[in-house]
Amino acid sequence: MRDADGTDARILVVDDEKAIVELLTSLLSCEGFQVLPFTKPLEALLACSQEGFDLAIVDLMMPEMNGFELCSKMRMITTAPILFLSAKDGETDQVAGLTLGADDYITKPFKPRELVARVKAHLRRVDYNSGTPRALCRKSDIEINRRSHEAFLLGEQLTLTPKEFGVLELLVRRAGEPISGEEIFESVWKERYDSSGANSVMVHIRHLREKLSEIDSSREYIKTVWGVGYKLIVSTAPHQETPSSEADPDEA
Missing domain, CATH: 1.10.10.10 (Winged helix-like DNA-binding domain superfamily/Winged helix DNA-binding domain)
Known part of the structure; x- marks a missing residue:
């Protein structure tokens, strides 16, 4: 049976900084989430289309494909919540991300407990946590x-x-x-x-x-x-x- 806060959900993590990916993987795994870690956006996009996930955490500034572009492509194949992670805290970037289909915007450096709380809050709002498998x-x-x-x-x-x-x-x-x-x-x-x-x-x-x-x-x-x-x-x-x-x- 799924927990009320979705702690057996599959979380896609995409960041070109390996240290950030490892940190998020450790943090989310300790909370009971299944983590799909990627440092390359194109590989993450392929996994998104083949395997599916329940929520994604996407870095905004990546050299191969920025978070805006990745979010736009992901929105063509999934309705799962997407959270942007970025060192840029300007209003313009936040508005652009939300306009493209992101559900939240978290600035670096982030507070681990706050990030986990936001992840759980978004999962509570989707079908996953009502006991319904991914659409x-x-x-x-x-x-x-x-x-x-x-x-x-x-x-x-x-x-x-x-x-x-x-x-x-x-x-x-x-x-x-x-x-x-x-x-x-x-x-x-x-x-x-x-x-x-x-x-x-x-x-x-x-x-x-x-x-x-x-x-x-x-x-x-x-x-x-x-x-x-x-x-x-x-x-x-x-x-x-x-x-x-x-x-x-x-x-x-």
Whole structure:
């Protein structure tokens, strides 16, 4: 269960000063946050588009790409809170940052307790802390948008039933982790698991595999973990799809 202040949230930290990144990583990790640290804005932008995050702390003055430009690009793919961090405390820069889509502006040198308090305050205002997962989630070339109830593979929209979307959303959100048929059924169908539930999950997994394969047949996306359940394979390298059995893994 998520804490009320979002202390298991994923925080993206971007600053060209390695010492600042290390300081923020240590500070936020001690508070229970998962930190994604970057010193290069382009690498951070790539992670933003592929993995998603719940809040970002972005330095304003960076040589490769300044914070204004990075914020503008990030706003094209996420609605997560963005906090600017800068040694410049002029009103013009603060207004420019907020106009581009930033949610807050923190000046250096910052007070650690104040920074953490602001992070938690912003997280309390978004869906994350109401127990709702991130609106956008991307794993293994699959993008899930919970608000619009849409799913995409390699940028191409998947045509899914509500239950298929629910199953895929759960697998993507917990990518790489085997999930039992029982948990999938009770999470998506909201009913008690039984033999008919096992069959329903198996059929929906088969349909998802077929629909994913229609767009990309070069690799396997959903793997059967015998005796455990199913998992979304986290991989950036394509591979040949292997035949999958229709047997219920919970009964293997």
